[in-house]
Amino acid sequence: MQENKTAQIAVLAGDYIGPEIMAAGLKVLQAVSEEGRFEYKIHEEPFGGAAIDQAGDPLPQQTLETCQQSDAILLAAIGGPKWDQAPKRPEAGLLEIRKALNLFANIRPTAISSAMQQYSPIKNEKPVDFVIVRELTSGIYFGTPREKHADYALDTMRYTKEEVQRITHIAFQMAQKRRHHVTLVDKANVLATSKFWREIVGEIARDYPDVTYDTSYVDAASMKIISAPDQFDVILTENLFGDILSDESAEITGSLGTIPSMSQGSDGPALYEPIHGSAPDIAGKGIADPISMVKSVAMMLANTFDRQDLATEITDAINETISKQIMTPDLGGHANTDEVTQAIINSIQESR
Amino acid sequence: MQENKTAQIAVLAGDYIGPEIMAAGLKVLQAVSEEGRFEYKIHEEPFGGAAIDQAGDPLPQQTLETCQQSDAILLAAIGGPKWDQAPKRPEAGLLEIRKALNLFANIRPTAISSAMQQYSPIKNEKPVDFVIVRELTSGIYFGTPREKHADYALDTMRYTKEEVQRITHIAFQMAQKRRHHVTLVDKANVLATSKFWREIVGEIARDYPDVTYDTSYVDAASMKIISAPDQFDVILTENLFGDILSDESAEITGSLGTIPSMSQGSDGPALYEPIHGSAPDIAGKGIADPISMVKSVAMMLANTFDRQDLATEITDAINETISKQIMTPDLGGHANTDEVTQAIINSIQESR
Ligand SMILES: CC(C)[C@H](C(=O)O)[C@@H](O)C(=O)O
Ligand SMILES: CC(C)[C@H](C(=O)O)[C@@H](O)C(=O)O
Numbered sequence: 184m185q186e187n188k189t190a191q192i193a194v195l196a197g198d199y200i201g202p203e204i205m206a207a208g209l210k211v212l213q214a215v216s217e218e219g220r221f222e223y224k225i226h227e228e229p230f231g232g233a234a235i236d237q238a239g240d241p242l243p244q245q246t247l248e249t250c251q252q253s254d255a256i257l258l259a260a261i262g263g264p265k266w267d268q269a270p271k272r273p274e275a276g277l278l279e280i281r282k283a284l285n286l287f288a289n290i291r292p293t294a295i296s297s298a299m300q301q302y303s304p305i306k307n308e309k310p311v312d313f314v315i316v317r318e319l320t321s322g323i324y325f326g327t328p329r330e331k332h333a334d335y336a337l338d339t340m341r342y343t344k345e346e347v348q349r350i351t352h353i354a355f356q357m358a359q360k361r362r363h364h365v366t367l368v369d370k371a372n373v374l375a376t377s378k379f380w381r382e383i384v385g386e387i388a389r390d391y392p393d394v395t396y397d398t399s400y401v402d403a404a405s406m407k408i409i410s411a412p413d414q415f416d417v418i419l420t421e422n423l424f425g426d427i428l429s430d431e432s433a434e435i436t437g438s439l440g441t442i443p444s445m446s447q448g449s450d451g452p453a454l455y456e457p458i459h460g461s462a463p464d465i466a467g468k469g470i471a472d473p474i475s476m477v478k479s480v481a482m483m484l485a486n487t488f489d490r491q492d493l494a495t496e497i498t499d500a501i502n503e504t505i506s507k508q509i510m511t512p513d514l515g516g517h518a519n520t521d522e523v524t525q526a527i528i529n530s531i532q533e534s535r
Numbered sequence: 536m537q538e539n540k541t542a543q544i545a546v547l548a549g550d551y552i553g554p555e556i557m558a559a560g561l562k563v564l565q566a567v568s569e570e571g572r573f574e575y576k577i578h579e580e581p582f583g584g585a586a587i588d589q590a591g592d593p594l595p596q597q598t599l600e601t602c603q604q605s606d607a608i609l610l611a612a613i614g615g616p617k618w619d620q621a622p623k624r625p626e627a628g629l630l631e632i633r634k635a636l637n638l639f640a641n642i643r644p645t646a647i648s649s650a651m652q653q654y655s656p657i658k659n660e661k662p663v664d665f666v667i668v669r670e671l672t673s674g675i676y677f678g679t680p681r682e683k684h685a686d687y688a689l690d691t692m693r694y695t696k697e698e699v700q701r702i703t704h705i706a707f708q709m710a711q712k713r714r715h716h717v718t719l720v721d722k723a724n725v726l727a728t729s730k731f732w733r734e735i736v737g738e739i740a741r742d743y744p745d746v747t748y749d750t751s752y753v754d755a756a757s758m759k760i761i762s763a764p765d766q767f768d769v770i771l772t773e774n775l776f777g778d779i780l781s782d783e784s785a786e787i788t789g790s791l792g793t794i795p796s797m798s799q800g801s802d803g804p805a806l807y808e809p810i811h812g813s814a815p816d817i818a819g820k821g822i823a824d825p826i827s828m829v830k831s832v833a834m835m836l837a838n839t840f841d842r843q844d845l846a847t848e849i850t851d852a853i854n855e856t857i858s859k860q861i862m863t864p865d866l867g868g869h870a871n872t873d874e875v876t877q878a879i880i881n882s883i884q885e886s887r
Pocket of ligand 2: 372373402626629778
């Protein structure tokens, strides 16, 4: 990002609770940016189910172009029962935008601090702090042939060397800024693609002598996430395994509604979004937890705009709000979305 | 099984702790069979790493033939670091035997009773009791093409209609003997094979009006296994998802060393085995938990030989042994394999 240039932010509010939490995220962004601290312009576009309703397609051309011309993208959540029978579902738009913007690296932090331990459904009491680096634009999500006939169907899990290499470097570079450990998760005792990953990652690992490296089968990893999650630092894995393990990891925090994620390519805008879905069951009630969206805003400020200072203001304000027990029902609180959002904003303003 | 015919049991002790727990399982089988209660003959054959060492192949022809001619197969555990670089690894033998015997249905019970709740790594306190029905001889484990080149690699997830149908009937029939609920786990928002499964399973579900039926995406299921495992009854899923979810499910019990499993076809012998691996780290120490193997024996007696009476004697004896705190270290006890095994045998004998 060039200094002093107005940041261009594409905003995709999406479906069900999406617009509710996006509004919260944008209010916090405004609060933290006040008095010229951060100059930005938002560009709202329809995406997902909302875009199907408006334009007949979950990812309209105009939405994609706005994203391509932006510095960063904020996405809330898409999909829901309303479009389950649509010829092209909201999720298809998600896969398309990932591919079109080449967002090959999905970064998902999983943390359980001692303060948050009480919300965790697991008994483990050691602090947990790891990141999943999930390959996002290849593998069985995009491999061809993909066929469904009357008598059989098939999908193809496919990876090129370059696809494995680029995500591997991201994982190792991330480990260098953390606890210097990478675990490759695969199924190398069965899959050809996993053996392929193991060879390439093993070779690249030698270029990072300051990072220790090990491997785990995906079935074993799904156990360790429950029994010893404190032992992970960076988990590197392919698209489908990453989908499963990152949701499992989110669950062990017990606070799904508070976790952001980032999807990035080699260049171009990165996309920031909560890891949870559009929660049709609580939409319109005003009780959705805004924290995942607010943290997505913080992640964007730190990563795309190099404003760790503002990101820290936001996360400090979130922590203070939680410590005051101002929380939505998912964390056992009685506050609504607006109250939590306002408390975060108050905390930001008071700290100045 | 014909009445009064001597039961023919193939015994594959395998590697590392395999022979230790198999010995325990066979001692309990002998104890429960005493005084003409059950007539059987065991046929021990090398399999896995042991077979690589002896015969250069993890599944020698002789071993396969013995299995084919038996009424049931007991397998302990195979594999380990010793054979990691072998041209054909022990695991390849496992895949081969599944395919050769057409063991397309892998049945894995997951239960947490109130007595065992203390061993569980999750906080959930409701009793958990579900079964995973995993397709075992198709999908990405066996699909072709499967290729690894210098620049790319690929695997194929492939299912035929018949493969999906036969496992679906097994799941629904199992639900009829349980709490009458089946959950299909898939990734139908992305995969063609999952959409294919959903169509076929949805149709078959209509033939079982006494069974309620729902579906879950695999990522969501990996969360629910932690947050609300009490809500599952029968989980039906394809091979790879079943691999991951069944290990995750085992982990939430906190007592991996006590869980048996069964793999069966439409006819021919079924295979019974612990769900855990060969545990090289504790091999030779005499402290492996024998319960998973002993329960595999009980599962065999109940299912292949229709001897629920003997199976119940065994499980009662196991429960009594645990309630006396005679347990191996994995359950926090101080007993060794022999002591636990002997306590189970004593309990069987005393109850007569
Ligand atoms: C909605 C779905 C296609 C998507 C995925 O599987 O990637 C979601 O689960 C996610 O993890 O972002
Ligand atoms: C050893 C391996 C090939 C096997 C599998 O993935 O099926 C194992 O994990 C299992 O679940 O029995």
